[in-house]
Amino acid sequence: MNDSAKKILNVLLMAMVFIPGLFSQNNIIDEIVWVVGDEIILKSEVEEYRKEILMQNQRIEGDPYCFIPEQLAIRKLFLDQAKIDSIQVQETNVNRMLEYQINEYTASVGSVEKLEEYFGKPLSDIREDMRNQLREQQLIDGVQQKHFGSVSLTPSEIRKYYNSIPQDSLPFIPATLELQVVTVEPEVPLEEIDAVKARLRDFTEQVNSGKQSFSTLALINSEDQGTAIRGGEGGFTTRSNLVPEFANVLFAMNDPSKISNIVETEYGYHIIQFVERRGDLVNYRHILLKPKIPQQQLDTALVRLDSIRTGIVDKKISFEDAATYFSADKDTRNNKGIMVNNSRNSPNTGTPRFALNELNQDIARVVGEMKIGAISEPFIMTNNSGKQVAAIIKIAQRNEGHKANINNDYQIIKQMAEGNKRQGLMDTWLEKKITGTYVRIDPDWQKCDFKYKGWIK
Template identity: 55%
Template sequence: MIGKAGKLILLAVLLAYGLQSKAQDNIIDQIIWVVGDEAILKSDVEKVRIGMLSRGERIDGDPYCFIPEQLAVQKLFLDQAKIDSIDVPAAEVARGVTRQENMVISNLGSKEKAEEYLQAPMTQLREEWREDIRNNFLVSEVKKSLVGKKGNLTPSEVRKYYAQLPKDSLPYIPTTVEVQIITQEPKVPLSEIDKVKERLREFTNRVNAGESFSTLAIMYSEDGSAPNGGETGFSGRAQWVPEFANVAFSLNDPKKVSNIVETEYGFHIIQLIERRGDLVNVRHILMRPKVPNEELEKLKLRLDTVVTEINDKKYTFEDATVFSYDKDTRGNNGLMVNRSESFYYGTPRFTMEELPAEVGKAVDKLQIGEISAPFKMMQKNGKEAIAIVKLKSRTEGHIANVSDDYQALKEIVEGHKQEEILKKWLQNKIKSTYIRIDDNWKNCEFQYSGWVKEE
């Protein structure tokens, strides 16, 4: 076996001469950086560059300087993850792979276009993404452990930071609002539900007769997974609503199609692809019964009456929220919660851009305490609803000050402090790590110093 010292010598030799094709003299790939005992290939850089473009991500500066340095930084954090024996939950990786796949397909238009652009089948891409997402998780955990409590601030530190900022550098706090909402879903006629169920039974018969479930999903499913043939990606039970999860995890024959499943999103049929321990990958077709326009108009009139009666002081907006269909706000006097940063932690404050488009349009015209006219909106479950909203509070956009924006300033200062801690750690890590860069890749303005070692 080659020891660590031998591996470093081998990498250095390969760095000097490149990886040569045995059949041809031209270089088919090349080691451009060596970080510790890990190599960065030219093909690694290309893969990251193409991946970023496929996700619509902007690359600042020269990608052939920016990307190799970012890969080198990642390898330093991954080395620390090994030292600290940090592990990654499989379910967390599976969720990330599914999000990545959906994002790429959405940006490129279809699964087929994504495979053509990225020059690999989706199964191979998913495995590559799995490794990338696992590495990103490890890097994130190392950063958290390095920052720890050192990144926290006292009120005096926040005030000191604010006092030292030049007036023209003070952050601008955008307009934020607090909004209460009541939603009502229109009644769906049984005839429309029967039509959807009959259609799904037809699809089941066609699959049993030999047609492709994936093709039918692409053509007819109303779920976001339709471009990917209805495939959800490996997921844990907790990632789905109970009705869907119970059926998905009960399937054991990939050739069979489930019975029709009703969830808050509509009606589904499901087919098993593969199961791995506590994770399962299925494909499904989702269909929603059509709501006649007259039912939506009836609901608008009903909520219009509610607005009138609230304005006439017969009861309050808060009293009326108990009849709201929105389970996330019903028990909280209708107050909407902004979970843009985290599903588990939220704030009642939204910028206008963070609100659902229909809600933002209604709120924009309201005074504090005023209630909107009923309007149609699309809910998170994809169903149409009629809603009314009340503007609870509005804080106009302004230059930050300590008394009104302490929490926002605290987050900004903590971010700066954490960056300083991580930068100092990285600079020390760079100094103590063997690093070699190909001469053709040295002429860059790097974010961190010390990459190019003295010969």
């Protein structure tokens, strides 16, 4: 920044942003609180970021009006570096993450109207702000990957890091279970399937005749709770995020006035309304109905599974073979029945380990006190597709809760050591970047114990 630019900034610096031509105190609409290089941070940005953090249940360290402006300033430094490094953003990824985040936020607060009330702006503005934030985050991720992504430590360095950690600072590893499962799907009576299809055909007729809108029917009738509250709207998505049967129909549609034929998937039966296409992304609405399974069919499935369990207990067949040849669970039958943890943001993701709170609730109620090698009695559970199935569970391994240690939790310690090394490199880089960047902070916002030195010059 040249001297003249600095002089102009210092005239405006820490001033209020006014409505043009009106200078009374009541007309102040915002306030500049930080200047970082050529970028300003407004008080409204701090408030907006605070709402975002709270919405995501993230931790605010200390005074939010110290912590948040510093975080925003750090983002400005990384974005400046992204320009220097010519980091590029994939807009398709931004759009996909945007729709996922909008859907998550809407589900969290209960409706679009409540989301608009929370942020104090219409959905279109929320969407655009989030799009900009996600685009910026991809740029920041690109910088961090380029400069700090290739951290690698030797086993001796990892052990040295472990030995340097005070014992009371080691993380507690919750108890985990490793499970195998065999399921049997009860037979769905044909008359139940016919009844569901008749209802969906009636919904299509109501939309085509103008008696009801698709969104109203979805809100009242759809059994997909995640989209029903939004009038059946799924948000912009790629083909790969949908099951093939659904995706094949949706991505062949292009007329919002047309309703699809009935589509059967593992979740049940759907009708689909095309909404909008943006490149590789498509937005849609759908109504999902699931055939009801009579108790008699559930009981029959339990009896069938009980005979399989008896064969396993009598050693006529192994649990692994029973899973391979008899299980209806497509995710585990080719893996000897071993369940894999797909929980988001879990340290156990991608492994066969589950903390009790990461398990399907129906399974968690059954396995809590079971011993290693024990096989449960058959029970009815709702699977990941929302279907009722009969199941038996075997406890393959039980890992009791404990303080992390280098022998049993090497990968966790390794991740901690690499993360610590990466953070150290990032801290050094940021302090150097701060030193070489013009920064000005409103005096009322300077009374903080900032994480990084050099902000106040």
